Amino acid sequence: xxxxxxxxxxxxxxxxxxxxxxxxxxxxxxxxxxxxxxxRARSLGWSWQEIADVLGxxxxxVHKKFGRRI
Amino acid sequence: MFEQFTKEARGVVVDAQxxxxxxxxxxxxxRHLVVALCESDGGTARAALEAVGxxxxxxxxxxxxxxxxxxxxxxALAAVGIDLEEVRRTTDATFGAGALxxxxxxxxxxxxxxxxxxxxxxxxxxxxxxxxxLGSKGINSGHLLLGILRSRTPATPVVExxxxxxxxxxxxxRTAAEQQSRPA
Numbered sequence: 001x002x003x004x005x006x007x008x009x010x011x012x013x014x015x016x017x018x019x020x021x022x023x024x025x026x027x028x029x030x031x032x033x034x035x036x037x038x039x040r041a042r043s044l045g046w047s048w049q050e051i052a053d054v055l056g057x058x059x060x061x062v063h064k065k066f067g068r069r070i
Numbered sequence: 071m072f073e074q075f076t077k078e079a080r081g082v083v084v085d086a087q088x089x090x091x092x093x094x095x096x097x098x099x100x101r102h103l104v105v106a107l108c109e110s111d112g113g114t115a116r117a118a119l120e121a122v123g124x125x126x127x128x129x130x131x132x133x134x135x136x137x138x139x140x141x142x143x144x145x146a147l148a149a150v151g152i153d154l155e156e157v158r159r160t161t162d163a164t165f166g167a168g169a170l171x172x173x174x175x176x177x178x179x180x181x182x183x184x185x186x187x188x189x190x191x192x193x194x195x196x197x198x199x200x201x202x203x204l205g206s207k208g209i210n211s212g213h214l215l216l217g218i219l220r221s222r223t224p225a226t227p228v229v230e231x232x233x234x235x236x237x238x239x240x241x242x243x244r245t246a247a248e249q250q251s252r253p254a
Contacts, residue, residue: 021149022150025146025147036170
């Protein structure tokens with residue numbers, strides 16, 4: 001994957017295109033991981049409130065996002 | 071605008087949504103329209119592509135590959151120090167093999183309605199303009215193809231590559247599409 005050279009170069013890069021693309025990729029990855037973790041927590045018997053507390057959002061927010069499917 | 075679409079063009083728009091759903095993309099952009107156009111049975115656009123030697127199946131395959139690669143952007147993640155391969159190893163271990171890929175579309179993007187991106191809307195508007203310009207009563211898939219060729223969209227690089235491979239340029243394809251779209 002990225003060696004130190006490219007990491008340093010990217011971190012120092014002030015090209016908005018690179019930065020924005022990274023943000024988008026992070027969001028996509030975070031969304032997927034969130035779905036996997038919430039699904040698993042529910043299957044292990046976690047309540048919506050417990051999940052919401054750890055995610056730092058309201059119970060309503062997490063239920064609205066995942067309640068229909070899980 | 072939609073009422074001006076012929077049955078053929080309407081089918082392409084509906085199929086674009088099916089393509090988006092099957093590839094778990096959150097939006098429908100011009101690339102989805104290209105895939106739907108190329109994979110439809112017959113139609114004006116396919117005839118135009120074949121007339122200039124571009125294989126609709128090959129173009130659809132190339133665009134599908136392009137769409138599939140835009141989900142998890144390994145290069146962009148590497149740029150901020152995240153090794154996607156490493157992430158995948160841990161998710162495979164915890165959630166089962168392929169979990170990170172399989173979860174796409176189950177998250178926020180799992181809505182029933184998949185929205186069109188501004189570029190896809192623009193493409194549809196441009197195809198209406200093409201139909202008017204050519205004096206057609208309705209928008210057919212040939213006009214859609216002309217709309218696709220008219221502005222720069224996420225589909226443009228893949229379409230250009232397909233044209234290069236076939237040894238033709240965009241004006242040639244445009245001429246073919248106009249010929250096929252003209253009212254008999």
